[in-house]
Amino acid sequence: DIQMTQSPSTLSASVGDRVTITCRASQSISSWLAWYQQKPGKAPNLLIYKASTLESGVPSRFSGSGSGTEFTLTISSLQPDDFATYYCQQYNSYFLTFGGGTKVEIK
Amino acid sequence: QVQLVESGGGVVQPGGSLRLSCAASGFSVSSSGMHWVRQAPGKGLEWVAFIRYDGSNNYYADSVKGRFTISRDTSTNTLYLQMNSLRGEDTAVYYCTRGGLPGYFDYWGQGTLVTVSS
Numbered sequence: 001d002i003q004m005t006q007s008p009s010t011l012s013a014s015v016g017d018r019v020t021i022t023c024r025a026s027q028s029i030s031s032w033l034a035w036y037q038q039k040p041g042k043a044p045n046l047l048i049y050k051a052s053t054l055e056s057g058v059p060s061r062f063s064g065s066g067s068g069t070e071f072t073l074t075i076s077s078l079q080p081d082d083f084a085t086y087y088c089q090q091y092n093s094y095f096l097t098f099g100g101g102t103k104v105e106i107k
Numbered sequence: 108q109v110q111l112v113e114s115g116g117g118v119v120q121p122g123g124s125l126r127l128s129c130a131a132s133g134f135s136v137s138s139s140g141m142h143w144v145r146q147a148p149g150k151g152l153e154w155v156a157f158i159r160y161d162g163s164n165n166y167y168a169d170s171v172k173g174r175f176t177i178s179r180d181t182s183t184n185t186l187y188l189q190m191n192s193l194r195g196e197d198t199a200v201y202y203c204t205r206g207g208l209p210g211y212f213d214y215w216g217q218g219t220l221v222t223v224s225s
Contacts, residue, residue, distance in 0.1 A: 034211035036152075043202055043215035044152065055213070087152055091209040094166055096142075096154040 002026055002090050006099035012107040019075040021102045023088035028068045032092040035064055035073045038101075039084045047086075048073065078104070109133035109214045111203045116219030123193050123223070129186040129203030129216055137161070137181040140207045143188045145199035146218075155201070156188065157208045166208060171197075193223045 003026035013019050023033065031051040036044035046055045048064040051071055061076045075082055083106055088099040115127040127143070143155040156177040157166045165177050176189040186203055200220050204212035 032209065036212075043218055044212070045215070046211060046213050049211045049213075089152070089211060091211055094208055095168070096209065098152040098154070101151045 001095045002029060002093055002097055004088055004090055004097050004099040006086075006088060006102050008102060009100065010103045010105060012105045013078050014107045015078055015080060017078045017107075019078050019082075019104060021073045021086055021088075021104075023066075023071045023073070023099050025069045025071075025090055025092075029090045029092035031067050032090060033064075033066070033071050034089045034091065035062075036087045036089065037082075037084045038087065044087060075104075109205070111205070111214055111216035113201065113203050113216040113219040116201065116221045118222045118224060119193055120225050121194060121223055124189070124191045125193065125221060127188040127190070127201055127203075127219060127221070129188075131184045131186065131203075131205075134205070135181070136179050136184050136186055139205050140210065141177075141179065141186045142204045142206055142208075142212060143175075143177060143186075144202045144204050144212065144215075145197075146202070147196075147199045150199075153199075158186070159208070190221070193221075195223050197221065198223050 005024045033051045035048040038044040052064045085101045085103045110132045112130045142157045158177045174192045178187045200218040202218045203216040205214045206212040
């Protein structure tokens with residue numbers, strides 16, 4: 001299976017900060033990567049697919065980049081609604097795998 | 108609009124069985140691939156199972172292969188997960204999601220909690 005590693009596992013930031021989360025794959029996954037946001041007690045919500053394509057309705061302050069084995073999710077200016085846990089997910093193989101998550105906390 | 112509503116969770120003893128249901132609306136399960144994804148308490152997300160849009164092929168995570176069965180009823184537009192020989196490590200919130208394989212998950216249900224405990 002393809003292993004996905006996210007860093008950091010926890011991030012403390014303030015409203016207005018630029019935030020970057022990294023996701024690394026154990027082998028090349030081309031651009032077959034998605035990002036999700038999850039708030040406590042809620043289901044995950046799709047933010048980005050194919051590494052950099054923004055899902056309809058997702059604010060433009062979210063962006064994704066990368067290919068191969070290294071990917072980033074960037075929030076250009078952190079808003080109060082963005083404090084949540086973020087997961088990457090690869091879909092290069094039939095056995096879908098997620099990163100361990102990055103919790104974005106209020107500083 | 109697309110909606111997924113899970114049901115059937117609860118407390119079950121180790122070795123027991125449970126069947127989860129997911130009622131879909133706003134689209135047809137006969138035209139979309141469907142998955143189950145789970146999340147143990149305080150942990151990350153784990154893909155569990157997939158059924159193709161035409162029901163022709165199913166795929167499972169190694170952790171549940173041989174114990175869980177994914178199926179669907181196109182007449183009621185409902186997805187199912189039959190879980191047998193349940194173990195403590197199967198305790199999780201189970202989400203019904205839509206997507207291809209390989210693919211990402213564009214819609215999620217609210218989840219249903221399964222607790223395996225004596």
